[in-house]
Amino acid sequence: MKIIIAGDGKVGNMLTNQLSAEGHDITLVDSNPEVLEASIESYDVMTVQGNCASMEVLNQAGIQETDLLIAATSADEVNLLCCMTAHGMRPGIHTIARIRNPEYSNQIYKMRDTFALSLAVNPEKQAAVEIERLLKFPGFLHREAFVGGRVEIAEIRLEASNKLCNVSLNELDSIVKCRVLVCAVLRNGNVVTPDGNFVLKAGDRVFVTAPTNNLAILLNNIGTITKKVKNVMICGGSKIGFYLAQRLQKSGMSVKIIEQKKERCIQLASLLPHVIVIQGDASSQALLYSEDIEEMDALVTLTGLDEMNMIIAMYGKKCGVSQIITKVGRRRNGNLLDELELGSVVCPKELCCNNIVRYVRAMQNQTGAAVTVHTIADGQAEAMEFRVNEKTIHCNEPLKALKIRKNVLVASIIHGGQIEIPNGDSCFTQGDSVVVVTSSDKVLYQLNDIFE
Template identity: 60%
Template sequence: MKILIAGGGKVGAALTRQLSAEGYDLTLIDNNPEVLASTVNQYDVMAVEGNCAAMDVLKEAGVEDADLLIAATSADEVNLLCCLTAHALNKKLHTIARIRNPEYSNQVYLMRGAFALSMNVNPEKQAAREMLRLLQYPGFLHRETFAKGRVAIVEPRLDVNSPLKDPPLSQLPDIVKCRVLVCTVVRDGMASAPSGDFVLKEGDRIYVTAPNDTLAALLRNLNIISRPVKRVMLCGAGRISYYLADLLIKSGLEVKIVERDYTACRKISELLPRATVIQGDASRQATLENEGLPEYDALVSLTGLDELNMVISMIGSDLKVPHVITKLGHMESTPILNSLPIGSIVYPKELCSNTIVRYVRALKNQTGAAVAVHSIAEGQAEAVEFLVDKDTKYCGVPLKDLNIKKNVLVVCIGHGADIEIPNGNSSFQEGDTLILVTNGDHIIYSLNDIFQD
């Protein structure tokens, strides 16, 4: 499949990495030759220099026989024009545009029709939703939901007093007294599927699949005590802050936004009448303490500088704020970052590129494609949701009799509203939802890929 990516910024780079690893024919368009040179030296892709909204440049990039265009330049308007021009040159082209200006968020559906977009993505809004999900269950460092929100894969916040310290992981369901399954363990930065007799060491992290209604019990029985979050402090008044504050206020939480720049303060307070906006330097501990940070339930660092966000989050952790979230815009997720006291980390570009990768895979195999794809454990593992259809092999056969590929784990079977955490005797039927976790490099495009034939 031929894919054009316009704009080699944060999202563009993340997409190039993911999609070139999956073997698509990629062409990157950017007007900065340095960006192009470094991309071409790293990945097996083609580069075209120029303005992606210009017809000649699009033609040179081969838009006429391309299948998909992803416009992810820094300007929404350029993205829209790029998609519009490309669509005029190739009627069969699928187009995805990044539209992230909050002022356009109400007219997205209108624009999708007018500009013939197949999909629009908004990394900031996605990041805000992700952060909201985390704040709803503050005991988890990560939380991805599947099967229309009925199942979650979570990373519980383990500490020294965790009851999981000594017994092997296979006893976890007995300890937490509910149906759960450990799908991935991360030790020394390496993710793998755990065996039943795996015993946790200090510093290990685990990802657990659990039905949504058991999450509270899971937290309670793991001795992770957390009060519901009532008051949240946001540092930085960018787009994510706006989207997140809006969501939080709508769920009835109290929000305070700290931002250094006066105009940005003005603007966000105009947009959000119910938020408290403070003009101040969030990188100074005194400012945060004056604004009463120690009494807050959560701190979210959302400035434009990754380094500053990490410092702010460290101050928050030091002041014993129960829940800290750090946004990292530029940095790639690495194991090193997880060892810092900066709470949960959210990477907007990864969220966005995951969404697009899912769309690309669905485009590749029209039927039987994944319903949801989430990367977990810093991208080392992937959780994928599939619908069992009439083409799926081995319906009704117990899992223990199936020859499933190494490193692929069936972590959940959804029979309609009924969620089953599977064991060897479980089986699936047409119409069921399957959630799989793969630890390792290979990619599952359709459900039948998991069987070793």
């Protein structure tokens, strides 16, 4: 499929990496020749220098032969104009725009047809939703939802004191006392698709599939004591900080934001009247101490610098804050991040790219495409939700009789309202939802792709 990516920043680069690896014909458009040159050296792509909202530049990029335009520049207005121009030049084209400004949220939804948008993505808003979910369910590093939130894949790091250390997966049910499935384990930076004989070790990051209501049971039975989050400190008054504080105050949590810029503090205080806004340097230990960091249930680091977020997070851990959430711009050094005590690591651009990749795969395969796509295990595995339709093969056949590709695992089957953690006798039928986890290099575009 031919795709134009307008804007070769972090999101554009991440999309280029993912989509070019999946075999798409990518053309990058950016006004900066240096970033385009860097992309040419790293990927097999075409580039065009110039204003992506210009008809002339879009013509140079081959708009008339393009199936999808992704506008991901740093300016919302340019992204909107780019999509409208592209649609005017090629009415059948699909368009995706990154829109970050909270002021545009309602009108983007109401005027989607006017702006000629197939999909609008907001990395900051997605990150805020993800962080809120983590705060509402402390004890997990990450949680990915499927089937409207009824099934989840949750990540746990095993400390040496955890009851699951040195336990084989065959013995798991006797300890957790609820039905769960370990679908992946990240050990020493490498992802493993475990079998029943696999023995869990201290330091493992374990990805567990379970119905949402089983997650609390799981935490309780493995000895992970959590308390409800009431007081949250947010370091950085960015767009994510605004979206998150807005959501948390509606949930009844007490929120304190530390922001360095005076103008932004005034703006946040007017927009969030029930949130405490402090002007100051969030990297100052004296300031954090004076603002009672030791009394906080959760610390969320959202400054614009990854390094500062990491330092604040480690200081918060030292002060005894039970839940830490750290924002990073890109997971460049997964092994290094894993060694640091950063709590849950959230990457807004990764969340945004997951949404776009799901849309691209759906375009390629209109019937049977993944409903949900999540990247897990530091990008080494994917978890996808598929719907079983009339074209799905092997319906009503037990899983033990099927030849499923290596490194592909059926993690759950949802029959109507019934959630099943599958075994060899399980089967799916038309109308079911199936959650699949894969660490294979082969992309799964539809459920039939899991079979050899």
